[in-house]
Amino acid sequence: MVVDIISPYTVAVAQFDEAAERLGLSQSMRNVLRAPKRELIVNFPVRLDNGDVQMFTGYRVQHNINRGPAKGGIRFSPEVSLDEVRALAMWMTWKCAVVDIPFGGAKGGVICDPHQMSRGELERMSRRYATEISILMGPNSDIPAPDMNTNPQVMAWMMDTYSMHQGYSVPAAITGKPLAIGGSEGRLDATARGVQVVTKAAMRHLGMSPESSSVVIQGFGNVGGITARLLHEMGCKVVGLSDISGGIYNPLGIDIPTAMRFSREHGSLRGMPGTEPVTNRELLELPCDILIPAALENQLTKDNADRVQARLVVEAANGPTTNEADRILNGNGVMIVPDILANAGGVTVSYFEWVQDLQHFFWSETEINQRLETIMSRSFNAVLEKATNQETNMRMGAYLLAVSRVAEATELRGIYP
Numbered sequence: 001m002v003v004d005i006i007s008p009y010t011v012a013v014a015q016f017d018e019a020a021e022r023l024g025l026s027q028s029m030r031n032v033l034r035a036p037k038r039e040l041i042v043n044f045p046v047r048l049d050n051g052d053v054q055m056f057t058g059y060r061v062q063h064n065i066n067r068g069p070a071k072g073g074i075r076f077s078p079e080v081s082l083d084e085v086r087a088l089a090m091w092m093t094w095k096c097a098v099v100d101i102p103f104g105g106a107k108g109g110v111i112c113d114p115h116q117m118s119r120g121e122l123e124r125m126s127r128r129y130a131t132e133i134s135i136l137m138g139p140n141s142d143i144p145a146p147d148m149n150t151n152p153q154v155m156a157w158m159m160d161t162y163s164m165h166q167g168y169s170v171p172a173a174i175t176g177k178p179l180a181i182g183g184s185e186g187r188l189d190a191t192a193r194g195v196q197v198v199t200k201a202a203m204r205h206l207g208m209s210p211e212s213s214s215v216v217i218q219g220f221g222n223v224g225g226i227t228a229r230l231l232h233e234m235g236c237k238v239v240g241l242s243d244i245s246g247g248i249y250n251p252l253g254i255d256i257p258t259a260m261r262f263s264r265e266h267g268s269l270r271g272m273p274g275t276e277p278v279t280n281r282e283l284l285e286l287p288c289d290i291l292i293p294a295a296l297e298n299q300l301t302k303d304n305a306d307r308v309q310a311r312l313v314v315e316a317a318n319g320p321t322t323n324e325a326d327r328i329l330n331g332n333g334v335m336i337v338p339d340i341l342a343n344a345g346g347v348t349v350s351y352f353e354w355v356q357d358l359q360h361f362f363w364s365e366t367e368i369n370q371r372l373e374t375i376m377s378r379s380f381n382a383v384l385e386k387a388t389n390q391e392t393n394m395r396m397g398a399y400l401l402a403v404s405r406v407a408e409a410t411e412l413r414g415i416y417p
Helices: 009-024 025-036 082-098 118-131 152-166 189-207 222-234 257-267 322-333 345-359 364-388 394-413
Strands: 038-047 053-064 070-077 102-112 142-146 212-216 239-241 246-249 276-278 290-293 311-316 334-335
Touching: 009 025, 009 322, 009 394, 025 070, 038 082, 038 118, 038 345, 053 082, 053 118, 053 142, 053 222, 070 082, 070 152, 070 239, 070 345, 082 102, 082 345, 102 118, 102 212, 118 152, 142 152, 152 189, 189 222, 189 290, 189 311, 189 345, 189 364, 212 222, 212 334, 222 239, 222 257, 222 290, 239 257, 334 394, 345 364, 364 394
Parallel strands: 070 102, 070 142, 212 239, 212 290, 290 311, 311 334
Antiparallel strands: 038 053, 053 102, 239 246, 246 276
């Protein structure tokens, strides 16, 4: 079977174009908001443990900074491409706007396989990449954060590298750091906790109760795993899970603490007792009430959208649904909580971390979680209201809200000089 390769940036631009059309934006404004502001490509050498020197390619794209400094994660993956980073940067612009925090959108990445690198090689590569993009970085200009295959330790190396260039510590230049060097309480769980808040709100809107709702989650990393735990604690029955090795299914429910322990001990979910194996493709089509894609882009396409059995899809991943799949799912009456709303918990707590670092005053985890719930609940209600008033779906409601906010800021600032 030939699988269509769908460009993430093509998807992102098409989503923007539809919102721009509905909002009646001028062609000039569309031209400004469609194009990334800056694209930096860096090629840099890293000395490996065996003494060889390997060249790596990295990217940092700033999509729009009219509402504040650029904000967005760094991913390490063999699949990283400029096209992907452009799309993710654009989505970050809308994501920050939809939850109304004062950031613009950015994203970065390095083409590499971090699983094949030693700790020393990973540190040298992280520091060299940070050096290469430091011409853009800064607490008032561009603030990176963790993303796929990066973590608080990588952020610590990058913050330290940037600080060495400045001659003093600049904790607010990076978010997602360890607590000991200016990180925030609640940051590790933030994206998943945001997913939980909007899932609960969507269930309430649809008249669903946690105790009678079954959930399938694609992805069992930081976001998928913690989302599974939080929904399990809420009373939902998680019937399907997957990680890079494939999926597992039990219609009677999977005990999430046991699954997390099994995954830690065996390195994957595959072979967990009391479950049957399913492929990632089969997982998306399992009978369930709620489907949460928490892995990669383009998982729900025109080829499988008609077979999705969930009433509610919550996009914990970035761009998991293609435009064709979106139309099919909406046509089938499936409610979709879009990525730019559903997974905005991470950048929201990154914003809290940045604020705390700038003022050198830190909040408790309880305060962080309360502030996060307030922002995510308020944003869900605003998107639902916009979608209802405009007689459209949640994704378009989120885009109409976000794009109008960025367009307003752009209009007010004007064009320099």
